[in-house]
Amino acid sequence: GESVGLHLPTLSVQEGDNSIINCAYSNSASDYFIWYKQESGKGPQFIIDIRSNMDKRQGQRVTVLLNKTVKHLSLQIAATQPGDSAVYFCAENRDDYKLSFGAGTTVTVRA
Amino acid sequence: NAGVTQTPKFRILKIGQSMTLQCTQDMNHNYMYWYRQDPGMGLKLIYYSVGAGITDKGEVPNGYNVSRSTTEDFPLRLELAAPSQTSVYFCASRPLAARTRELFFGEGSRLTVL
Numbered sequence: 485g486e487s488v489g490l491h492l493p494t495l496s497v498q499e500g501d502n503s504i505i506n507c508a509y510s511n512s513a514s515d516y517f518i519w520y521k522q523e524s525g526k527g528p529q530f531i532i533d534i535r536s537n538m539d540k541r542q543g544q545r546v547t548v549l550l551n552k553t554v555k556h557l558s559l560q561i562a563a564t565q566p567g568d569s570a571v572y573f574c575a576e577n578r579d580d581y582k583l584s585f586g587a588g589t590t591v592t593v594r595a
Numbered sequence: 596n597a598g599v600t601q602t603p604k605f606r607i608l609k610i611g612q613s614m615t616l617q618c619t620q621d622m623n624h625n626y627m628y629w630y631r632q633d634p635g636m637g638l639k640l641i642y643y644s645v646g647a648g649i650t651d652k653g654e655v656p657n658g659y660n661v662s663r664s665t666t667e668d669f670p671l672r673l674e675l676a677a678p679s680q681t682s683v684y685f686c687a688s689r690p691l692a693a694r695t696r697e698l699f700f701g702e703g704s705r706l707t708v709l
Contacts, residue, residue: 493635516696527599527685527700528638573637577696581626581645582653585637 494590497568503561505589507574510555516577519548519559522588523570531559531572561591569593596621601686601701608676608708616671616704618686625691627669628653628698629661631682638685644669676708 497503515536520528532543547560571590575583602617625646630638640653644663660672683705687698
């Protein structure tokens with residue numbers, strides 16, 4: 485089975501609210517995690533990453549939190565906008581070459 | 596830079612036909628990857644390469660072959676296409692030395708096998 489997965493396949497958010505997307509991983513040896521955004525008909529785009537020696541990392545309107553105790557990763561999007569509607573994937577890196585992806589969460593922003 | 600370029604964008608194959616999905620990158624990246632994405636699912640790694648002349652299997656290599664004769668190109672070959680290979684295929688690349696392990700993706704190739 486997959487070692488990286490998201491808790492919910494879909495998330496509906498009111499425009500302007502904050503979004504929280506969750507991801508669980510099972511391999512405690514993973515030392516690097518990435519969040520990707522995939523818009524319809526496009527390839528995944530990098531959002532933010534975090535190394536296992538960190539608990540939190542912030543970008544522009546996004547924050548990634550890592551809880552190694554329970555092997556949980558989350559992506560927070562502040563003031564969600566219509567352009568944030570997409571599928572969001574977390575991915576883990578267990579060795580230096582390969583990223584393993586979860587199934588994704590589809591975020592829909594309501595006007 | 597064009598980044599990662601995949602061709603074709605769409606293709607319909609009959610069962611048993613063969614084809615090659617082309618992938619080229621102009622960023623001089625050492626690492627290249629092929630993933631497939633089935634509806635509602637994440638990306639599954641098919642094959643990857645850490646440099647010209649070196650390839651290795653990922654999670655789902657059966658029914659596919661790759662080659663890496665140059666740094667720029669990493670074609671994916673489907674022999675004897677089957678309906679189970681209907682999917683969207685993504686090529687990606689990454690530099691050898693970088694602060695992040697971010698993969699740069701192409702726009703995808705949508706393949707239907709009938």
